[in-house]
Each structure stands twice: as C-alpha cells, then as structure tokens.
Amino acid sequence: MSLHVAPINGTHIHYAQTGPKDGPVLVFSNSLGTDLRIWDDVVAGLSDRFNIVTYDKRGHGLSGIGDAPYDVSLHANDLIGLLDHLGLDQVIICGLSVGGLIAQKVIAEQPKRIRGLILCDTASKLGDYDGWNSRIEAIKADGIEVLGDAIMERWLSPDFRANRPLETAMYRDMLVRTTADGYIGTCVALRDGDLRDAAGKISVPTLCVCGSVDLATPLDVVRAMADMIPNATFELIDGVGHLPCIETPEQLTRLIDRFTKENNLV
Numbered sequence: 001m002s003l004h005v006a007p008i009n010g011t012h013i014h015y016a017q018t019g020p021k022d023g024p025v026l027v028f029s030n031s032l033g034t035d036l037r038i039w040d041d042v043v044a045g046l047s048d049r050f051n052i053v054t055y056d057k058r059g060h061g062l063s064g065i066g067d068a069p070y071d072v073s074l075h076a077n078d079l080i081g082l083l084d085h086l087g088l089d090q091v092i093i094c095g096l097s098v099g100g101l102i103a104q105k106v107i108a109e110q111p112k113r114i115r116g117l118i119l120c121d122t123a124s125k126l127g128d129y130d131g132w133n134s135r136i137e138a139i140k141a142d143g144i145e146v147l148g149d150a151i152m153e154r155w156l157s158p159d160f161r162a163n164r165p166l167e168t169a170m171y172r173d174m175l176v177r178t179t180a181d182g183y184i185g186t187c188v189a190l191r192d193g194d195l196r197d198a199a200g201k202i203s204v205p206t207l208c209v210c211g212s213v214d215l216a217t218p219l220d221v222v223r224a225m226a227d228m229i230p231n232a233t234f235e236l237i238d239g240v241g242h243l244p245c246i247e248t249p250e251q252l253t254r255l256i257d258r259f260t261k262e263n264n265l266v
C-alpha cells in the first residue's frame with residue numbers, strides 16, 4: 001500500500017486503499033491513539049474480495065490535526081468527506097472504539113449509504129464525563145507518556161503484554177507519539193459524544209464484537225449497545241482485550257467474513 005492523502009474539511013486525511021476496486025467497499029475506522037496500521041493483518045485476510053479503505057482520523061497518524069478539539073460530528077464528516085473524495089457510495093464500516101462511535105454517527109447522517117456495520121469494542125456512549133476530563137487534564141499537565149503503561153493495560157490483555165513485550169512496546173510508542181492536540185481533541189469528542197438515541201434507528205445488519213478481557217469497553221457495555229440495535233448480533237472473542245485486530249486478527253477476520261457472507265454483503 002502506498003501513501004495517499006486527501007484534503008478534507010480544512011485538513012489532510014491520510015488513507016490507504018487496497019483490494020479489487022469493483023469489490024464491496026469495507027472501511028475501517030480507528031480507535032483513540034492508534035493509526036491505520038493496526039488493521040494490517042485483518043486487511044491482509046480480506047483484501048482478495050473487498051475494496052478496503054483504512055485511514056487516520058484527524059489528529060492521528062499522518063493526518064493533519066486541523067482545529068482541535070473535535071466532536072463526533074466532525075470525525076464523522078471527515079469520514080463522509082473521504083468517501084466522497086473516493087467516490088464510494090455503498091459501504092460497510094468496521095469501527096473500533098471511537099471509530100465505532102464515528103461509524104454510528106455516519107449511519108445516522110447518511111443511512112442510505114451504509115450496507116452493514118461492524119462495531120468492535122465500542123458503545124453508543126463511551127466512558128463518562130469526569131473520566132475523560134481527568135485524562136485530558138493529566139495529559140495537559142504531563143503529556144501522553146505518563147499514561148502509556150495504564151493505557152496499554154486497557155488496550156491489551158495480560159497474556160499479550162506478558163508474551164509479546166516488543167509488540168506491546170511498539171503499540172505504546174504508537175500511542176505516545178500521537179500529538180497531544182489530536183489525542184485530547186478526540187477525548188473531548190468521546191466525552192461529549194452520545195449516540196444512544198440513534199442506536200434503535202440502525203436498520204442495517206450489524207455485528208457487535210468484544211474482547212472478553214476488554215477493560216476500556218467491557219463486554220456488558222458492548223452487549224448493551226448490541227441490545228439497542230434492532231438487527232445486531234453479538235460475538236465475544238475469548239481472552240482478548242480492546243484491540244482484537246492486533247491480538248487475534250484471524251478471529252476478527254473470520255467473524256467479518258462470516259457476517260458479510262451471511263448477510264449477502266459480499
């Protein structure tokens with residue numbers, strides 16, 4: 001995959017596209033503090049049949065920061081702008097954590113454009129106001145670095161951290177190299193974002209996935225979201241934390257494969 005960039009809503013959005021251009025479109029939207037590389041192993045398992053788009057939301061990876069802080073609408077409008085830029089009309093979105101919130105906002109704004117949703121380790125409202133404010137204040141005072149170890153405990157299972165220390169260090173670097181403005185900007189979007197009223201209106205096939213040891217969006221939170229969405233199924237991935245695309249990409253790939261086949265999306 002080579003580097004691509006698009007001018008979107010006053011900043012630049014870095015994206016990658018792979019797979020057959022006439023295949024069903026599958027777009028991946030990232031979690032807080034990560035960039036598009038977290039999807040690499042999932043993309044490798046699906047790119048023979050899907051036209052796949054990954055991107056860095058503003059303030060993350062190689063995308064511009066723009067005017068921070070953000071709200072969920074702006075992140076969703078960036079994704080809509082990227083789809084417009086690429087001329088993609090009918091898409092499936094797989095959103096992880098805040099990426100799942102963004103996906104829910106996109107379908108609320110443009111329901112006819114979305115064929116299916118995969119909502120991975122996410123909710124319609126993530127965390128609480130005071131929790132996000134504490135994180136924002138800690139980063140303003142001391143930088144993201146001070147939270148690096150604590151956030152790895154939220155992202156990755158104890159097994160992964162014990163058995164794959166080098167990769168854990170690498171993902172920690174991905175996190176702490178995120179700009180403070182971009183990271184805090186998205187924390188504000190998470191703090192203020194609430195799509196619980198919209199969940200009941202989602203009418204496309206939806207797969208909700210959660211790692212069984214996810215500390216950031218625990219399984220009861222993800223299951224509660226699934227219960228609010230009329231056409232949703234819920235799948236638990238055993239022994240995995242907040243980022244199944246990193247810990248067990250083959251299992252997530254299998255779930256996406258089965259879901260898209262069973263719902264005639266591929």
Ligand SMILES: O=C(O)CC1=CCC(=O)O1
Nearest residue numbers: 031032097098151154216
């Ligand atoms: O950093 C975390 O706590 C995990 C997380 C919450 C929202 C998101 O996108 O990632």
